[in-house]
Each structure stands twice: as C-alpha cells, then as structure tokens.
Amino acid sequence: MICTDKTGTLTQNKMTVTNVYINHSHYEIKKKLENQNFKYLALWGLLCNNTRIEFEDNIYVKYGDPTEIVLTDLAIFNGLDPINTNLKYNRIYEIPFDSERKLMTTINSIKDKKFIITKGAPEVLFGKCNKIVLDNQLTQLTKNHLDKLVIANEEMTKQALRVIAIGYREMTNHDQLSNHDQIENGLTFVGLIGMIDPPRPEVYESIRICKDAGIDTVMITGDHKNTAIAIAKQLNIINHDSEAISGKELDLLSDREFKNAIERYHVYVRVTPEHKVRIVKTWKEKGKIVAMTGDGVNDAPALKNADIGIAMGIQGTEVAKGASDMILTDNNFATIVKAVEEGRTIFTNIKKSIRFLISCNIGEVVNILLGALLGQLLFGLAVTPLNAVQLLWANLTTDSLIAIAIGLEKSEPGVMKKKSQKNSLLDVESFIVILCYGILIGLLAFVAFHIGYNMGTNLDSSITLGRTMAFMTLATTELFHAFNIRSEKYSLFKIGIFSNKFIIYAFFLSILLQYGILLFPITRVLFDITILSLNQLIIIISLSLVPIVVVEIGKLFYKEEKEFSYPNRITSLKLEK
Numbered sequence: 001m002i003c004t005d006k007t008g009t010l011t012q013n014k015m016t017v018t019n020v021y022i023n024h025s026h027y028e029i030k031k032k033l034e035n036q037n038f039k040y041l042a043l044w045g046l047l048c049n050n051t052r053i054e055f056e057d058n059i060y061v062k063y064g065d066p067t068e069i070v071l072t073d074l075a076i077f078n079g080l081d082p083i084n085t086n087l088k089y090n091r092i093y094e095i096p097f098d099s100e101r102k103l104m105t106t107i108n109s110i111k112d113k114k115f116i117i118t119k120g121a122p123e124v125l126f127g128k129c130n131k132i133v134l135d136n137q138l139t140q141l142t143k144n145h146l147d148k149l150v151i152a153n154e155e156m157t158k159q160a161l162r163v164i165a166i167g168y169r170e171m172t173n174h175d176q177l178s179n180h181d182q183i184e185n186g187l188t189f190v191g192l193i194g195m196i197d198p199p200r201p202e203v204y205e206s207i208r209i210c211k212d213a214g215i216d217t218v219m220i221t222g223d224h225k226n227t228a229i230a231i232a233k234q235l236n237i238i239n240h241d242s243e244a245i246s247g248k249e250l251d252l253l254s255d256r257e258f259k260n261a262i263e264r265y266h267v268y269v270r271v272t273p274e275h276k277v278r279i280v281k282t283w284k285e286k287g288k289i290v291a292m293t294g295d296g297v298n299d300a301p302a303l304k305n306a307d308i309g310i311a312m313g314i315q316g317t318e319v320a321k322g323a324s325d326m327i328l329t330d331n332n333f334a335t336i337v338k339a340v341e342e343g344r345t346i347f348t349n350i351k352k353s354i355r356f357l358i359s360c361n362i363g364e365v366v367n368i369l370l371g372a373l374l375g376q377l378l379f380g381l382a383v384t385p386l387n388a389v390q391l392l393w394a395n396l397t398t399d400s401l402i403a404i405a406i407g408l409e410k411s412e413p414g415v416m417k418k419k420s421q422k423n424s425l426l427d428v429e430s431f432i433v434i435l436c437y438g439i440l441i442g443l444l445a446f447v448a449f450h451i452g453y454n455m456g457t458n459l460d461s462s463i464t465l466g467r468t469m470a471f472m473t474l475a476t477t478e479l480f481h482a483f484n485i486r487s488e489k490y491s492l493f494k495i496g497i498f499s500n501k502f503i504i505y506a507f508f509l510s511i512l513l514q515y516g517i518l519l520f521p522i523t524r525v526l527f528d529i530t531i532l533s534l535n536q537l538i539i540i541i542s543l544s545l546v547p548i549v550v551v552e553i554g555k556l557f558y559k560e561e562k563e564f565s566y567p568n569r570i571t572s573l574k575l576e577k
Contacts, residue, residue: 001288002210002336003279006221006231007162008066008312009293009333011197015070017077019161019194021152023134024145032078036136041191042078044166045071047089048106048117053082065315067164070195071119095180099222099298100272103128105184107171114171118184121224121270122153122165122192129167131188138188152192157226160234161194199235202334207235209337214419216288218266220276225269232267247271250278258282276302291336293328294320310336337416344418345411351425353406355434356485357399358426360478362438363445364391367474370446378450383463385449385470389527394471397513398478401506408502409486412495437484440550441477444543448473451539461530468518468529469540475514476544479507484551491555492548 007013017029022037051064051072060076060083062069072082089108097104103120118125126149132141139145156163167187175183210217217237221228225246232238244267253261255278262282268275276292280302283290292299292306295316300323303309309324312331321327328335367385375383386394426434452469456462482503487495498504517523518531532540 001216001218001283001290002333003218003220003276003283003290003292003306004333004336005293005295005312006219006223006228007197008315008331009328010203010219010235011199011231013066013197013331015066015162015195015197017070017074017193017195019156019159020191021149021156021194022191024148024152026152026155029074029077037133037191039078040133040168041166041193042075042080043085044117044168044190045119045164045193046075046080046082046085047091047108048104048119048166051082053086055083066197067162067195071164071193074193093177095183099296101180101184102222102270103184105180107177107183115168116171116175116183116187117166117168118187119164119166121222122149122163123224125165125167125187126150126189128185129187129189131169133188133190141189149189149192153224154226156192156194157224158230159194159196160227160230161196162223162227164193164195166190166193199231200332200334202332203235206334206337207237209341209416211236213340213416215337215340216266218268218279218283220268220271220279222271223269228267228269238266243267244269247275250275255282259285262286273298273301277305280305293336294324296320299323341411341416344415345409348412348415349407349409351430352409352485353403354425355430355437356406356482357403359434359437359481359485360398360441361395362435363441363474363478364394366439366442367445367449367470370442371449374446379453383449383453383466385446385467386474387467387528390467390471390529393514393517393527394475394478397510398475398482401510402479402482402503405500405503405506406482406485409500412487413490433488437481437547440547441474441481444477444546445470445474448540448543452536455536464528464530465536468532469536471527471529472514472518472532472537473540473543476511476540477547479510479514480544481547482507484547489555491552493552 004010020027020029020038020041022035022041027033027035027038049068049071051062051068053072054061060072062072075082075085089110091106091108092114093107095103095105097120101120102124103118105116105118107114107116118128126146130141131138132145133139153163167189169187177183207217219228219232219237225244229238229241229244232244238244243265245265247268247270250258250268250271258278259282263286268279276294276299280290280292284307289308290306291308291310292302293310293312294300294303295312297317297319300319303311303320303323308326310326310328311321311324313321313327313329314331316327326339364386371383371385375381449466449470453462453466456465483492483497486492486500486503517527518529524530
C-alpha cells in the first residue's frame with residue numbers, strides 16, 4: 001500500500017493559472033484582463049505570498065511553493081513589478097498557512113492603511129466573508145451570491161483545477177493580532193483563481209505497474225474533493241466518486257466502521273495530519289505493508305507510524321526527513337515504484353545467490369558421500385574423490401566471485417507482476433530444487449572420478465587422475481550452474497547469455513584460476529592433481545554442461561508470456577537514507 005500526496009508526487013507541481021472567477025463570471029487567462037477586480041485579485045495574490053523573487057538577466061527568478069509562485073506569475077502577467085510592489089506595500093504581520101485552518105493571512109500597509117489579505121480553500125474562506133466585490137463595488141454577501149460562488153467552485157474543481165479563494169478587508173483598531181479568528185473574519189470576497197497541475201506522464205504507467213504488482217495506491221491530498229477525484233480518475237486510481245472520502249466524512253466514522261469500510265476508499269481529501277495517522281494505522285491493522293509520503297512537520301507522526309516513511313527531498317522539512325526511512329530526491333511517484341522494483345530484484349537475487357551456494361555445497365557433500373558409500377563396491381576400497389585443499393579451492397573460485405555476480409543480476413521479466421513477497425528466503429519448494437541441483441552436481445563429479453580412476457595405470461595414478469577429473473568437473477559444473485540460477489523460469493537464451501556482464505567476467509576469471517593450477521608443477525603437487533589430456537578435458541566439459549541441458553529442458557515446460565522483454569537495470573534511482 002502506497003499512501004501518496006498528489007501535488008508534486010503524482011502531478012508535475014508546475015502550476016498554471018487557466019481560469020479566474022470574478023464578478024460572478026469565469027474568465028480564461030489568455031491575455032491581460034482590463035478589469036479592476038482582476039487587478040485587485042492579482043495584487044492580493046502577490047502580497048499574501050512568501051515567494052522569494054530575484055531579478056537576474058532581465059527575468060524574474062522565483063523560489064518557493066509552486067502554488068504561490070503561480071500567483072506571482074499572475075501578478076507579473078497583469079503588469080505588476082513583484083519586487084517593488086512588495087517593497088511598496090510592506091508586510092506588517094503574517095498568519096502562516098495551516099493544514100487545519102487551510103488559510104494564510106498577511107497584513108500589509110497600503111497608502112497609510114492596514115489591509116488584511118487572506119487566501120486559502122474556497123469552502124473555508126466563503127464562511128469568513130460577509131461582503132463581495134462586484135464591478136468594483138462592495139456588496140453584502142447574500143445567500144444568492146454564496147450559492148453562485150459554491151457552484152463556480154464546483155465547476156472549476158470538476159475540471160481538475162486547484163482553486164484558491166482570496167478575500168481582504170481593512171484592519172480596524174478593534175483587531176488584535178493575537179486573535180487569529182478575529183483577524184480572518186468579516187472579509188470581502190474578491191475572486192477565485194483556478195490553476196492546473198497536470199499529472200506526471202510517467203505516473204500513468206507507474207500506477208498500472210503497481211496494480212499488476214498487487215500494490216494499492218491511495219491518494220491523500222488537501223485539495224477539493226472534485227479536483228482530487230478528477231486527477232485520480234485520470235490516473236486510474238479510482239473508477240467511481242464513491243471511492244473518495246473527505247476528512248469531515250472520516251470524522252463521522254468510528255474506528256470499527258472505518259476499518260470495515262477502508263478498502264472502499266482510495267482518495268482522501270481535505271485531511272489533517274491526524275487523519276493521516278489514522279489511515280496508516282487502520283491499513284496496517286488490515287495486514288497491509290504501508291508506505292506513506294510527506295513533507296511537513298505535521299506529517300512526521302504518519303511517516304513514523306508507516307512501515308516505510310518517505311519524505312520529499314525537494315521541499316521536505318528536516319523533521320519529516322528525520323522521521324522517514326527514505327528520502328525521495330525528485331518527489332516523483334514513479335521513483336517510488338522503481339524503488340519497489342529495485343527492492344524486489346535485490347530480494348530475488350539474494351535468493352538466487354543462496355540457492356547457488358547451497359546447491360554447490362550439497363554437490364560437494366554428495367560427492368564425498370558417494371565415494372565413502374560406493375567406493376568399496378566400485379573400486380574395492382573407500383575413496384575420497386576430493387581432498388580438503390581441493391574443496392577449499394573450489395569454494396574459493398566458485399562461491400565468491402560468481403555468487404557476487406549473481407547478486408548483480410538484472411530484474412527478471414514479471415518481477416512487478418507478482419504479489420507482495422512475504423515468503424522466506426528459503427522455502428520448501430526452493431529447497432527441493434536446490435537438493436536436486438546438488439545431487440546432480442555431486443553425481444556428475446563422482447562420475448568424472450569413476451572415469452578418471454579407470455583410466456589410471458596403477459592405484460596411485462588412478463586415484464590422482466580420478467581426483468583431478470572430479471575436482472575439475474565439480475568446479476566447472478558449479479560455474480556453468482550459475483547460468484541456470486540466473487532465472488528460475490526463463491531460458492538462458494531468452495534472457496541473454498551476455499546480458500549480465502559481471503557473471504561473464506566472474507566465469508572466465510574463475511575458469512582461469514581453476515585450470516591455471518594444472519599448468520604449474522608446484523600447484524599440481526599442492527592440490528594433488530595431474531596434467532590432463534585433451535580427451536579428458538572434453539569429458540570434463542561435457543559432464544559440466546549436463547546441468548545446463550537438464551535445466552533448459554525443464555524450462556521448456558514453463559509457459560512464458562507471448563511478449564518477452566528483459567528490462568534494463570534501474571540506474572537513475574536516487575535514494576538517500
């Protein structure tokens with residue numbers, strides 16, 4: 001389960017004002033509007049704003065929240081100089097934005113007067129207003145006016161627009177700065193600003209991948225319900241409006257009712273930090289592994305309660321980062337999905353390395369056991385096909401470099417088409433397969449010993465030649481066996497023999513080390529081996545290729561998908577712990 005914010009994570013976080021509502025009329029922003037209400041709307045949006053603005057190379061460079069930056073752009077579009085305007089109408093006081101109030105307020109000095117300017121969620125600001133500006137005239141805000149504003153807000157949000165409402169009033173002597181409720185009441189409504197924040201193009205595919213992987217995606221946002229529903233439908237997170245729930249509706253549900261109904265909802269709107277914690281805890285009670293994204297100080301409890309807390313690296317606070325397990329440096333939902341794929345690949349590769357190491361060691365044990373159990377029957381004496389030094393060397397050459405190379409294997413096709421992997425690293429089915437591999441490897445090495453023993457001219461030469469062939473066959477078989485381990489289901493020729501360059505390097509280096517000891521008299525004495533003829537080397541190679549042939553035949557019975565693509569390993573993933 002991934003509980004994700006909308007703005008900047010699912011969307012591009014590149015706001016553009018497309019529509020304003022003033023004088024009970026909608027206006028598309030295509031050119032400068034010669035309208036006094038629009039000028040006031042642009043001015044108030046610029047002043048009630050924390051965007052840092054610099055003028056460099058004849059352009060305005062803006063730093064800050066994208067929603068506030070777009071309001072600055074609107075003012076520039078209307079012909080205002082944002083730097084001089086802020087200096088001219090200096091700010092006296094600020095009530096910062098709060099996720100519970102959903103409002104931000106500043107008090108600015110304008111022509112020897114103090115004006116309170118408030119921007120925020122329309123449905124909240126409507127209740128703070130008692131007047132409205134119509135055709136540059138102040139009018140009492142009646143129920144008829146309010147109904148029109150509510151309808152206008154609904155129409156804009158249904159177009160997937162994020163809507164900001166702006167109101168103002170002149171400050172009086174009765175206003176107390178310490179009383180925020182008093183400051184933010186009795187406002188005059190100016191207008192609505194509708195801005196579009198389109199979904200990230202890559203998120204569409206990421207949501208689909210999540211569904212295939214058995215991962216539910218939940219959108220949690222402070223936006224209006226209609227805006228969230230419109231974006232969620234575009235991204236195929238939900239199909240029906242009934243799958244969305246607001247924070248107020250959530251408050252009406254008891255913990256038991258919410259737990260029974262939680263699987264219906266995949267969009268949460270106008271929520272508080274407390275709601276986020278409740279959502280995380282309830283999903284965990286349902287047995288889900290929950291990832292939660294967040295960036296603010298208030299998000300820290302939800303991030304801490306989630307199984308995987310994910311902080312936003314671009315605008316995230318240090319508190320949020322400290323409470324998280326992972327920092328998303330590009331704030332992109334698609335990167336979370338890539339991280340899941342990377343994690344599953346690592347988990348799968350660990351399993352492959354374990355299967356390889358255990359099957360090779362079982363092969364060595366089987367080889368020694370066969371010598372002890374069948375030696376008397378076949379050779380008239382108990383034999384040890386491998387001595388201690390040979391076993392240690394085989395483990396060094398086959399279990400180190402090649403095992404590491406297996407751990408660098410690329411993602412298998414379909415790794416994101418499986419449900420969440422909760423099984424252990426070594427289950428019963430895997431152990432049976434490993435046991436079969438080990439028996440085959442040990443048996444082939446013992447066959448090589450038998451062949452070499454029969455080629456000897458006397459007892460000493462027979463045992464030495466048998467051990468040499470068993471030693472070389474065991475090591476070579478294990479090295480070839482590494483190619484079987486690369487994929488449990490897909491043919492080696494499908495995934496590409498050379499698609500993992502690391503395993504090729506490790507294979508040839510290990511072969512060089514293994515067969516290099518045959519060339520020098522001192523190493524032949526050390527390992528108690530003898531030089532081999534070409535025919536004997538051919539026998540060794542032939543026996544060593546048997547596991548490849550057997551496993552490839554077995555993979556023919558696996559029903560592959562019609563379209564096969566072997567994905568490239570994720571190399572652009574940027575994660576900070």
